Amino acid sequence: MPSMPVNLGSREKIPHPPTAALDLPTIMRALGDPLRLDLVRLLARRGQRNCGELSDLLGLPSSTCSYHLRLLREAGVTRTRAEGTARIISLRRDDLEERFPGLVDVLTS
Amino acid sequence: MPSMPVNLGSREKIPHPPTAALDLPTIMRALGDPLRLDLVRLLARRGQRNCGELSDLLGLPSSTCSYHLRLLREAGVTRTRAEGTARIISLRRDDLEERFPGLVDVLTS
Numbered sequence: 001m002p003s004m005p006v007n008l009g010s011r012e013k014i015p016h017p018p019t020a021a022l023d024l025p026t027i028m029r030a031l032g033d034p035l036r037l038d039l040v041r042l043l044a045r046r047g048q049r050n051c052g053e054l055s056d057l058l059g060l061p062s063s064t065c066s067y068h069l070r071l072l073r074e075a076g077v078t079r080t081r082a083e084g085t086a087r088i089i090s091l092r093r094d095d096l097e098e099r100f101p102g103l104v105d106v107l108t109s
Numbered sequence: 110m111p112s113m114p115v116n117l118g119s120r121e122k123i124p125h126p127p128t129a130a131l132d133l134p135t136i137m138r139a140l141g142d143p144l145r146l147d148l149v150r151l152l153a154r155r156g157q158r159n160c161g162e163l164s165d166l167l168g169l170p171s172s173t174c175s176y177h178l179r180l181l182r183e184a185g186v187t188r189t190r191a192e193g194t195a196r197i198i199s200l201r202r203d204d205l206e207e208r209f210p211g212l213v214d215v216l217t218s
Binding site: 024025026027028029030031032033034036037100101102103105106107109 | 133134135136137138139140141142143145146209210211212214215216218
C-alpha cells in the first residue's frame with residue numbers, strides 16, 4: 001500500500017474560482033454586507049492576515065469571521081492559503097483589477 | 110370637509126433615500142443580481158425609460174421588472190418619477206458618482 005503524506009495541512013486544496021470566472025453580480029452580492037466590506041477594506045489596507053487577526057481587529061467571534069471569509073473566497077474576492085494549520089487571507093486585488101477595473105478603489109476610497 | 114385633489118397620480122410621493130444616506134453595502138446588495146445589473150446597464154446606456162420599455166428590452170414580465178426596480182429604487186440606485194400613470198425610471202448617476210466615485214464606471218465598462 002502506498003504511504004500517505006503525513007502533513008496534509010499545507011497540501012490541502014482550498015478551492016478558488018479562476019480569475020476568468022469572476023462574476024460581477026456574485027462579487028457584488030458578496031460585498032453587499034457591512035461586515036464583509038469591512039473585511040475587504042482591512043485586507044486592502046493591511047495586506048494579508050490570518051483569520052484570528054481579522055477576528056480580533058473586527059471584534060468578532062472567529063466562527064463568524066470564518067463564515068464571511070468563506071463567502072468572500074467563494075465569490076473570488078479573497079484568497080485563502082494554508083500555512084500549516086493557519087489560514088492566511090489576502091485580497092485578490094490584481095485579479096479583481098484585471099476583471100473589474102476600479103472596483104477595489106471604489107470599495108476602499 | 111376639505112376637498113381632496115382628484116389626480117393623485119402625478120402627486121404621488123415615491124420614496125427615495127437622500128443622497129447623503131446612500132449606503133455602499135446596501136447598494137452592492139441591490140446590484141448583486143444579474144437582472145438588476147442588466148437594468149442598471151440599460152439605464153446607463155439608454156437614459157430614462159418606463160417600466161414597460163425596460164420589461165420589453167429585457168424580455169421580462171412587467172411584475173418581475175417592477176419588483177427589481179423597487180429594490181434598485183429603495184437602495185438609491187435608481188429614481189422613479191410618476192408621469193400620470195406612467196413610471197419613468199432613471200439611474201441616479203450623479204448621486205452615485207458623488208457618494209461612490211467610479212462605481213457607475215465599474216458597472217458599465
